[in-house]
Amino acid sequence: MASGNPKQEAAGLVFSIQHFCLQDGPGIRSLVFFKGCPLRCVWCQNPESWKPIPxxxxxxxxxxxxxxxxxxxxxxxxxxxxxxxxxxxxxxxxxxxxxxxxxxxxxGKPLSVKEIREELMPEYPFYQNSGGGVTFSGGEPTLYPEFAAHLAGSLKRDGIHLAIETCGLFHADPDTLSASGTITKKDTAQTAHPETAGRLLTLADLVLFDIKLFHPEAHRQFCGTDNRMILDNLAMLARRYHQKGGPLIWPRMPVIPGITDTPENLEGWGSLLAELRLNRLTLVPFHHLGEAKREWLQLEPGPCIHTLTGESMEKTLRVLTKIGISCFAPGEEDWPEYISS
Amino acid sequence: MNAQQNQALAARMEEEQIPETGPAYREPTDRIAAIKGDLFASPCSLCLERPILLQRFPKTAQGRLGKKDHPLVKRAKALAFLMSERQPRIYDNELIIGNMTSKRTAANYYPEGGSINILEDLFRLEKRQIPINLTFPEKIELVRVGLAGLFSSIGGRALLKPGRFVHFLDFFRAKRYFITEEAGIGHQVGGYYNVVHQGLQHPDQIAGTCLETNALPDGTPLNRDQVAFYQSIRITIRGIRTMATNLADLAEKMAYQPGMSDKRRQELLASADACRHVPYYPARTFLEGLQSCWIVHVAMNLEDFEQGMSFGRLDRILLPLYQKDLEQKSITRETATEIMASFQLKTCETLPVYSERIDQYFSGNGVAQGITIGGTDENGNDTTNELSGLILDAYAQIRTREPALHVRVHEKTPSWFLDNAVATVQLGCGKPSFFSDKAVVAALTQAGMSTEHARDFAVIGCVEMASQGRTYNSSDAALFNLPLCLELALNQGICYGRRHFGGRMGAMTRPVEQMQSFEDVADAFRIQVEHAVAEMVKVIGWLEETYRIWRPTPVNSMVTEGCLAKGRDVTWGGALYDLTSIQVAGLADAGDSLYAIKQLVFEQKRFTLKELLHILKTDYRDHPALQQELLHQFPRYGNGIPDIDRMTQLAADIFSDAIIAHRNSRGGRYIPGIYSMTCHIAFGRLTGALPNGRGSGKRLSNGLSPADGADRKGPTAVLRSAASLDSRKWANCCALNLKFDRKTVSGNAGRKALAGLFTTYFSQGGMQVQANVLDAEMLRAARNNPAEHPGIVVRVAGYCAYFHDLQPSVQDEIIERTAHGLG
The missing domain is CATH 3.30.70.20 (Alpha-Beta Plaits)
Known part of the structure; x- marks a missing residue:
């Protein structure tokens, strides 16, 4: 399992494998949801993914x-x-x-590479005929660097397009994390070993990189941790992409009314993305679908977040477009031709 | 490699010469919007012109003289009288003329068919779910017409005879099977290629020559029936010509009415000119081609009944005329699309008439006038052309309940066409449906068709199969309740619950105590299916005999290859390919139930068969947890699990083999189809609890779809399961329905995903699929009535769940998100 020595990792903790997903990378995709996440975003739509235990x-x-x-x-x-x-x-x-x-x-159920591959294999023809593939999601797939890389390797050997959706917090040692916020060491897994996370990322064709709050303090307030490492990772991956040494980096931002869609936040991210020459961004509109899941898990209800309106969405678009960022709705991205063909 | 792929794609695009499409062609023109507006503004009604004229005919001089005529001649004369005497009507703006009934939107009344059942609703016609508006004098007339035809309906003539009473009851109760053929045979794809390019003068000349020489085309001397047949053809053609001439006269008269605009005058004169020429002579223009099809289609409707009367492969049929017109610059792509849209709107004038009781079996108010596009020629070369796209564009302008559109897909189907077809699905009208050439041709050849003819298949009505212009397929003869046979198999041929009048309904199979293995259960099931099929075939045989005498169909016979060569009406077995098709409801329920019996009783040994029978008889009353387990935890068909899918295959094979074993009274084959209209709802009400957890009275699974709520893994898994079944015996095809939330499959990505879904399904052996794209209003209906809308696929980025897994408040959230059009 995740905690303990990564070398003994025989299985990854997965809470769902879902087929025919159309909004998390190009084409028809299967999503492998890993369980365990270092962040605790207040708007989270998958709170069942938080703890790295069943x-x-x-x-x-x-x-x-x-x-x-x-x-x-x-x-x-x-x-x-x-x-x-x-x-x-x-x-x-x-x-x-x-x-x-x-x-x-x-x-959450520990699954072996073989078990996951058996579940995915019958879907391969659907990926191939639609320019799709598999997306590792979660939770945070980089929490299982060894296992996920192993699975990624076997998918790549099958010729499958692979996307990884990450919160960006995958470098550094465990101490940084437990010291950084409200999460106790008990319910978070170790963050990935730098080398192995690197291997996982080199195997990916596409990294869907979630960006949330630009200001470190705000990030700490709403997501539970500092975001310095996330910013560093984004810059590192962008650099590697531009040097043709890494996968395509595609940032995605959840549009959370009053939290991520403030002008300062948008401008902050916008100028960073421009600087990193990442001029495409997917905006994932906020919805309340995660609240029901909190009830299932008997968690405290999340803070009251207003419903996203068309106007505020337009405002967000205006701000970002002005900075030169092209924005897309999930599933409507203009993926580079080589991915989708 | 990627660069190579790109190059290959670019080369292919160039080679394919992608025809233009896009919003310019897909937005309704003013004319089309106006015609559609008029159609929708006119209330649904019932037209009594047809029965009144048919009842008047025997009292006319001609009718009195012909009392002793051969039945074929008598019928032809009556039809010719009807066609000549009915009032022509031409509506504003339309480019294709020819009224289906005496009203704008109305059902024809068929006293010799099943229309009499509408009398059941006489006192609440306006209050029906689909209201029918009639004036008081019309209602009185309806009662008169209905009563006058009381004993002359085909069903009455065939079954109200000594010794057939038990079958009459069985037939009326519609428990094991529902025989649709009683209402009419309909369901035909005439040889419209010949109608358009040769005209009706061709059959007229053949009939004339045969009568002159008193011999068949091959030289064999004619017998009395054959003489009557050829006479019936000539008489009917005269009737059709008069009907066309009457339309032409009216068009001319209207053209010169004061106040008529110049533009409209020209259009009316063009229509008049067309109707004086076609359908007797070959069509000279694209417009005449469609006008010719339409007039013959009206004649087919007047002759038999409205269900499933289809046009075939119009893209192929009309292409030469379209190209000629384009060359001569007499049309443009825009004007041709408008003509096609006007033609398609004509199909909205028809609707079926069922009482609400019967409507449970066939709700939806559709008659399914099918147009098939795409596909290959006899040699397997792609025939998709510019018109294939144009037909879709025209439909995008109208977006109506009719016509039914069918897209043939094969390995070389051009991607622009598939893209256009899927874009049409995204409009949310459930059209077109998709058919795999490979699977359909394999099934048709297995049923005895030559490969060349099978490759020229066109869809009858919703999903049924014909080689266009060569087949007489009573393609919707009856629907069959498969799970009920399992109920009978477990209970010695007796239904659970209320005792059946006359005791045992099915065969006397052995009691459950004596069934030692799963094979014993399967055997009993097989015996019950065979018993029910044999009974049903017997009744259909009586109907077929009655049709031959009382309701031969000369129009159908003149457009069906074989009849003129053999001198025989289609009802007498004249067609080149003669078929009768039986459809099954509840296939997945039957398969899942067999699996549950095998597991619960013979493998896990949790219950004896006797205990299970008791549980079923008491509708899981004392075992609610077991029912929940069966419904939610037990493996079911539709999740891509080979072991379970094999059981559905077993159920399908038992049904198919029982059907294929029979021959109809015309010497044709029986073939099975896997679809159920809405019969699965009505049959469900009459069927007890099933071992797969489905409660007593609940609806059955439909067509090839999984049982309600059984598909837990999404559409790809459903398609994997469906494609894994062997469809070679299903010569009347199958129906697999998928439902998507509109937002989930919108835009380019949605289009690409749906296309990928369908092509993968077909490459794995799938036969047919159709997708319904639901908008917010439909999703709300689904939330309010989950049982009616199982398995809706909703996807939200990074989050996913089946719609029905979520509590109502979350469903609301998803619906609102759709309504706002946000991610």
Missing amino acids: ELGFKKHLCTNCRTCISVCPEGAIVSPGQIRSEKCRQCFACTDACPSGALIRF
């Missing part, structure tokens, strides 16, 4: 109150459907296996 979720609206879970739990941790005493739960997942309606669900 978790139990409960979808109340699917529960039929059959009480099967109570009868199968060996620890007696389930008081009533959906009410689980976390101190008693030993994460054996007998309840999710037995739940007939799918209300109790397990997020």
Whole structure:
């Protein structure tokens, strides 16, 4: 598993593999969602990806109150459907296996390269006929540098186009991270070893690089960590791309009303991107779809974020366009011809 | 390598000579918008002109004289009378003329068919889901016409006979099967190539020569029936000519009405000129070609009934005329597109008439007048041409319920065409549907068609198959309830629940206690299917006999190869290829259920078969957790899992083999089709709980689609499962429906993804697929009524979930996002 010696990494913790995704790289793609993320963005749409350990979720609206879970739990941790005493739960997942309606669900399962490849292989023809491929997402795929590189290598040997979606926080040693914010060492994984993350990135054809808040303090406030390393990584990858030594870097920014779409933030990123000669940006509009998942995980509700309006989106576009950044909606990017053909 | 690919692509683009398309052609012209506006402003109604004229005919001098005529001649005379006497009507702006009924948007009434069922709704015609507007005197007339035809319907004549009463009940109850052929046979792709390029003078001359020489074209002397047949052809052609002339006269009269604009006068005079010429003589222009098709199409509708009357491969048929007109500069691509759009709008004048009871089986108000585009010639060379794109562009202008558009796809289908077709899907009208040449040709040749003829296939109605102008395919003869046969197999031929009138409905198969293995269950299932199919074939045979006497179809026969050579009407077996097709509902439910029985009873041994039977009889009342497990956790068809898909294959084979074993009374083959209109809803209401967790009365799976909610992995997995099935026996094709949220598949990326989805499916052996792109309003309907809209694919960047997995508040969020058009 992720924590501990990366050399022993036999499996990656994956919480979902989803096919026919059209908005995370060119063509028809499968997304491999890795579990575990060093950031804690307040708007996160996949909070089940945060912890690098398997978790139990409960979808109340699917529960039929059959009480099967109570009868199968060996620890007696389930008081009533959906009410689980976390101190008693030993994460054996007998309840999710037995739940007939799918209300109790397990997020995160260690999968081997072979298992993931078997799941992806029948989809290869769809990638090939649409100029698509596989995208590693999450969570943060670089949390599993060895494993992800291993998987990436096997996909590349099959001739599959590979994209990696990253939050950008993949260099440096664990101490920096635990000291940097609200996240305790217990629920974060180690960040990647520089060399191995490098290998993973060289195997990718495309890196979807998430950019969020430009100001370090703001980043710390909304994403839980400092962003210096992210900025450095972006610059490093851009340099390598321009020197033809690395994958295509394509930044993506979630447009979070009042948080990332402030003029200062947009201008900050805009001028950095211009400086790095990355003049294309995907804007991912904010939505509230992550909130339901917080309920499934019995997490505190996130802060109230306003719904994104067409006007504020236009304003964002205006600011960025003025700096010379071409903006795209997810799935509508003008990928360079060599990727999509 | 990439540079090479680019070069290859550029070379291919040059070679392909991509015809122009784009918004300029796809936005409605003022004329088209005006015609569409008029059509939509006129309420749906019912036209009684046809039955009134047909009932009047026997009382006319001509009718009285012909009392002792041969049935074929009698029928032809009545039809000719109908066609000559009906009032011609020409509407504003239209470029193709010829009214389908006496009203703008109305159903024709077929007393000899199934139209009488509309009397069930007599007192609430306006309150129906699809209201029918009739004045009070019209209602009285409807009752009179209906009652006068009470005992002359085909169904009545065939079944209200001694010894056939039990079958009449079975037929009326429509539990195991629903015989559509009772309403009419319809479903034809006439030989429009010959209609357009040779004209009806060709069959007229053949019939004339045969009658003169008193011999078939091959020299064999004619018998009495054959003489009557050739007479019926000549009489009917005269009727069609009169109908065309009447239209021409009216067009001329209107042209010279005071106040008529010069432009419109020219158009009307052109129409008049066309209608004096076609369909009897070969068409001289593109406009005449379409006008010719339209008049013959109206005649086909008047003769039989409206369902599935299709035009075939219009891109191929009309290409020579289009090219000639372009050369002579008498049309441009714009004007040709407008003519085509006006033609397509004519198809919106027709609608079917069903009572709401019957509507459960066939809702949607469609009659599916199919136009097939793309594909290959007899030798397998691509025939996609400029008109293929033009037909799509014309449809993009109108975006209506009719016509049905069908795109043939093969390895050399040009990418511009596929792109245009997928762009048309993105409009959200569910059109066109896509067919794989490879799979369809393989199935048709297996059913006895020559490869050359199979390659000239065109789609009848929604998905059914014909070699255009060569086939008489009663392609929608009946629909079959496959899961019910499993219910009967587990219960010795008796339905669960309320006892069936007369006791046992199916065969007496052995009780579950005596079934020792899964093979025993499969055998009992097979016996029940064979039993039901045999019963159904018997009833269809009686209908076929009745058709031969009471309702032969001379118009159909003159446009179907074989009839004129053999001197035989299509209903007498005249066509080169004669087929009867039976469609199955609930295929995936049957397959998943067989798998569940095998697992639960014989492998995991969690229940005995007797216990399982009890659970099913009581509709999982005491086993809600088991039902949930079966529905949500058990492997199901549609997720690309070979073991389960094999069970669906088994169910399909049991059905197909039972069908293929029979011959119809014309000597033709029976062939299976895998689609179910909306019959899966009506059949579902009559079917008890199934071992796959589907509750009693719930709707069944439709066509080749997975059971409701069973597809957990998205459209690629559904397509993998569907493509893995062997379709070579399905000569009447199959229907696989995918539903997407509009935002998910919008734009260039969406277009490319859909094209990639379809081409991959076809390269893996898939046969047919259609995609519905849902807008916010449709998604709202889906949220309110999840059971009606399973498996909608929604994708949001970096986030994904099946629409129905989400709680209603999240579904709202997705819908609003769609409404705002944001990512």
